[in-house]
Amino acid sequence: GAVVSQHPSWVICKSGTSVKIECRSLDFQATTMFWYRQFPKQSLMLMATSNEGSKATYEQGVEKDKFLINHASLTLSTLTVTSAHPEDSSFYICSAARGGYNEQFFGPGTRLTVL
Amino acid sequence: AQSVTQLDSQVPVFEEAPVELRCNYSSSVSVYLFWYVQYPNQGLQLLLKYLSGSTLVKGINGFEAEFNKSQTSFHLRKPSVHISDTAEYFCAVTLSGGYQKVTFGTGTKLQVIP
Numbered sequence: 001g002a003v004v005s006q007h008p009s010w011v012i013c014k015s016g017t018s019v020k021i022e023c024r025s026l027d028f029q030a031t032t033m034f035w036y037r038q039f040p041k042q043s044l045m046l047m048a049t050s051n052e053g054s055k056a057t058y059e060q061g062v063e064k065d066k067f068l069i070n071h072a073s074l075t076l077s078t079l080t081v082t083s084a085h086p087e088d089s090s091f092y093i094c095s096a097a098r099g100g101y102n103e104q105f106f107g108p109g110t111r112l113t114v115l
Numbered sequence: 116a117q118s119v120t121q122l123d124s125q126v127p128v129f130e131e132a133p134v135e136l137r138c139n140y141s142s143s144v145s146v147y148l149f150w151y152v153q154y155p156n157q158g159l160q161l162l163l164k165y166l167s168g169s170t171l172v173k174g175i176n177g178f179e180a181e182f183n184k185s186q187t188s189f190h191l192r193k194p195s196v197h198i199s200d201t202a203e204y205f206c207a208v209t210l211s212g213g214y215q216k217v218t219f220g221t222g223t224k225l226q227v228i229p
Contacts, residue, residue, distance in 0.1 A: 042221070043222050044219045046217070091156075102209070103149070106160070108157055109157060111156065
């Protein structure tokens with residue numbers, strides 16, 4: 001149990017376009033979902049926390065207008081990278097947590113390459 | 116705020132030898148501690164976690180870790196490694212008592228040498 005999926009697993013896009021990444025909790029209801037960014041050979045950096053039905057809380061330094069997060073249901077959160085540029089190329093990982101949780105369950109990640 | 120330090124960025128070890136990956140944390144209040152493994156181009160998999168109780172925690176794939184409050188450490192150990200253990204290992208900490216933000220260490224690359 002506690003499986004989290006991400007789609008797509010990898011995406012290549014042109015500079016200036018927008019890309020949407022989906023994060024789904026497959027077998028549980030996720031009251032809270034998290035989005036992380038990981039540069040090569042570096043650790044995970046939390047970008048934002050989202051609770052179902054409310055606005056996401058962004059970490060300091062993360063542009064909320066560039067990284068749009070929507071937590072539309074208890075099983076789905078989306079991250080949209082708007083007007084992507086090469087510096088946005090990275091590995092994006094989501095995680096999900098149940099209510100009253102003490103553990104996050106991670107998705108397999110999405111590799112974004114912006115040309 | 117809490118923080119995590121993984122002093123070793125890379126640890127080479129021969130197959131079937133024991134290994135210890137070090138993790139130290141900093142927090143003024145009680146914490147939960149986690150070890151995750153990440154294989155190339157994949158997400159994170161939980162190896163083990165300490166929430167409370169016994170300070171020796173056993174996880175998957177033969178790994179174990181010991182919570183040492185006085186030394187603020189949570190080192191990961193395995194008595195005999197396999198080639199398949201080659202991966203990146205992340206220590207993580209969160210404040211105890213329900214949802215709190217997770218802080219990750221910088222990771223340790225375990226390289227098992229045949």
